[in-house]
Amino acid sequence: MRQELYINHNGKILKNTKPIIFHDNRSFRYGDGCFETMKLVNGKIILEAFHLERLFTSLQLLQFNKPNYFITDDFLAQIKELSKKNQHKKSARVRVTIFRGNGGLYDVENHQPNYIIETMDLNSANNKLNENGLVLDIFKEVRRAYDTYSSIKSNNYLQYIMAAMWAKDNKLNDALILNTNDRIADATIANVFIVQDGVIKTPALTEACVGGVMRKYLLKKLREESYAVQETAISVDEMLNASEVFLTNAIYGIRWVKEVGKSQYKKQLSEILHQKFVAPNFL
Secondary structure: OOOOOEEEEOOEEEEOOOOOOOOOEHHHHHOOEEEEEEEEEOOEEOOHHHHHHHHHHHHHHOOOOOOHHHHOHHHHHHHHHHHHHOOOOOEEEEEEEEEOOEEOOOOEOOOOOEEEEEEEEOOHHHHOOOOOOEEEEEEEEEEEOOOOOOOOOEOOOHHHHHHHHHHHHOOOOEEEEEEOOOEEEEEOOOEEEEEEOOEEEEEOHHHOOOOOHHHHHHHHHHHHOOOOEEEEOOEHHHHHOOOEEEEEEOOOEEEEEEEEOOEEOOOOHHHHHHHHHHHHHHO
């Protein structure tokens, strides 16, 4: 028998089978909103300050009214309460979805952020660096354009959905997405890092990648430890000729990549960085 799960909708805990949106919901119609994915370990939200900063920045960019409850401990307590209710005691994946509510394109009811909190049990294997390297390739059917909103984790996720479907159909672990200049933007659920001639590189936000929390945390730590690191443009050729490639996100931390197309990579620096910056703080 499957465990009964619950969600939090605007502060109320409900069974996850209960319908909560109408046909004219703006997130359903237009992708009007954003979401935040967090990792909860033993009652602690990992990189909590980074997540809240990105959430508040996204709300501001999307012109939501920011109510006071989003900056109180009560909102974070709601996440932990739901995880406990769902019996996700040790480790959980948390998704907070923000949406504007109901209305047409020009006649929104209001700009208050509605929210849904979900928690999902997280396997302890996600706390370890992957033993088998990921196998990726480049999805060429879409291009990410850089603009004011491209770094947001938008509810309009169509490009990444199609790339993820393509990756699954082709028995890949993930797909890389290009920007409108045919350079590397990111992967479907992660930011991309390469190692080239001893320098760690990741696409700059102006390359149309999502502004990942783990990306920001890792860049901060790398600079504090005086690693050679660049936020820059990365061409496909640079990616294919790199010595090492790894992906980052808030759930897995770091995952090393074994192959992109016909190019193969070693696991060396990614393992060191995982042990140094991820393992001590995320388990």
